Amino acid sequence: MTIVDTPPAVVPATGWAFPAYREDHLDNGLRVLVYDCPGQFVIAASLLFDVPLTVEARDIEGVATLTGRCLTQGAGGLSAEEFADAVARCGADLDASAFPDGLGVRLSVPVRQLATALQLMADATVCPAFFDDEFEHERRLRLEEIKQAAAYPQHVAGEQANAAIFGDARAARPVGGAASTVAAIRRADVEAFAATHLHPSNATLVVAGDFGDDDPMVSIQRGFGSWRREGSVPGAREPARPRETPHVVLVDFPAAPQATLRLAGPGITRSDGRWPEMFVANYAVGGNFSSRINTVLREEKGFTYGATSSLDASRGVGLVAISAAVRSDATAEALGDIVRILEDSAGSITDEETATAVRAATQSAALGFERADAVVARVEMLLSQGLPLTHVDVNLDRIRAVTTAAANSAYTEVVDPSRLTVVVVGDAATLEGPLRAWGHADVELEIPDRT
């Protein structure tokens, strides 16, 4: 018996392309995109509304999120409990939520129950009941959720970073609103939000899965065909520019065994021509398990279970963000390591790193889109960020063409470690001293009052 002592050769995959779609429009203006995904017997659907969070009035922020919650709490002549029963009986999951670029009503259902489930999805969208008591109940739960979330360090790190980075822009404040603004929302506000923003000419319905011999357009026409509603269409969006001035913020979680770190600064959006280059550079620096940052912080020093950097992008807003939860007494050293690695990475991405990132991205594409819900989620992202539906394939082609020089130049242009805002959530009593001594970018340490 021979033992293979060197890695076997790999045969690269070729010819993968994002699933093709059929496009249709109902008479009422609703755009429909159908993706066939053979072997996927759970159908995914998303009805995506083009309504950015910036349309929310400042004093009732969170109204989009609360509207989403209320859509499924009774509709089409059914009470909230009857409606929930009807959804569950077809083995479906149906919910709606808002995010910075839109509001999505999302369905997941075994294919043989698709027609029934689509009708329920249509009912929730077209004729939600917005019962008084259900609205009050959902609002109360939202308020409690906000309080509960404040106890989770990762959540707090994200919110504090957004607040520090985006100043007065909507992106600085929580997607679902703050306690004070949610408390101010009335049922009439939810009704008005739905009436103004949830209408067929402002929506795209994306469905994906293995439909067999059935044409999903029949059920879609039956559910959504009679939907008549006019409303506003959002105008040009104001991009939220990250602030140039960095902040260092320490949020006190007394006696926390770890410090939860988030460092973030200006990045780019997916429509920026440098996205493919930045993808490659970020992959090498912090975008995979074997990245520079994770190798040092986890595999060499054992400070953390994992450290990553990512390109966080929504429409018009891009961030470069580094996240890790590290052993509390190693906080300052870990932060120093991260910033040093980011600095050292300028101009130092290697040919091997570029080749690896390109291979990883292009070869993993099929794997990322096996399931119908993954296909729908990506299409939703493309639509909400104003990108063409060909973007997945085009982006992969562009990644294939990235050179080391281009990756280095994009990284050096975009990432400025001295402008990163740093948020640390942990035990202030022991962390304040080391953080002051660290002295990032000569900025004052802020320690907000948590109460």
Add this chain to the structure above:
Amino acid sequence: MSADVRYPLTSRTLDNGLRVVVSPTPGLGVVAVNLWYDVGSRHEEPHRQGFAHLFEHLMFQGSRHVKSGDHFALLQGHGGSLNATTSFDRTNYFEAMPAGVLDLALWLEADRMAYLDDVLTQENFSNQVDVVAQERSQRMDNVPYGTVFEKALPLIFDSEHPYGHLPIGNMRHLADATLAEVSAFHAAYYMPSNAVLSIVGEVDIDDAFAKADTYFSHIDAGDTPKRELPSTLPPLAEPHRADYTEDVPAPAIWFTMRLPVDAPDSRELAAATLGSSIVGEGETSHLHRRLVRRDKTALSAGMGVNALIAGNSLGLASVRAVPGQDLDAVVEAVADVLGRFAADGPTDNELALAQAQAERDWLDEMGTAAGRADAISACALLFDDPDVLNERLSLLRSITRDEVQQAAQSWLLHAVNAQVRIHPGQSGVQV
């Protein structure tokens, strides 16, 4: 139609005892490799709680022909996604990748099955002890309510029981562990006859078996550990309760249950699982409707099942109460919900609804080659019969109202006997 979904399964056993299951599902060019080893936290020595999971980390630190870190770097670098997890009953190692990377994946898995300890250093070992400690902090110690499960297990299983402690284990035990113990653990549990290998997706059956043979058949069979399983414990008859005060935003309570053991034809566990879904899964569940909607004493409430093979499975229910809420009243309501369910059983509609939800969960899991490979490995390792997978839906559909009611009376009703209560306040244990 999804009702008829079945996946093709072909099994062979290599001469050294490695069970190989191949399931070709061509289409996307994706293949998944999945190994289950018959070792989990239930096999650990009492003074080495967490060792199986630490060992799993060390499986990524290189082997005779693979440098430390290369397992991840090579597979991710060719578009693969991979990881490993450790549970009570088993440890699994898995990767999914383009079909042309299959040989590399099998070679990497075989090398660490055969020769892990050739290259392990004290430095790598100590480093992973540190990483695991941070994993524990991130998942449990630095998360509100994060250690509740650990506190709840001893109420229903004594410390000697296979499920008396969590896979993440005790960090002091791990700090005391040595490199020599790693070699001993590898020799005791990591051999072909104590594992199953699934190859799923864009693959030809004969080709897959030939590749398994090429990369694994040189590995020594070793002495297969004997599977010893304790007998099933009855539901907890007497109330057990533990109270803690912690820095949490709301009072909360967890209930744990001994449940019927997992087995290929366990109608009793299937009935308990559907019952648990009716009582505690989603907005239609009894707990949600009573506590969150009617009484408005809770922010959330739920119940779930962890299917296990050593004597009993495990059930867990939890209620996050409204801040300021008295937990005695919550317990009374939970007892009332369970009592009524045991007395009345489910309606036809409730059972149909739970079965429909279970079907979607199953189909969702089957939606990726990786998901199918994991489920196939589970059935092959735990029950020595991968075909159990294809019978799962029909088993769930065949469960009757009477069976669910019986499971509720025999098992679910006793959930209130094991309670962990967490009260908001300054951290510190109280009795």
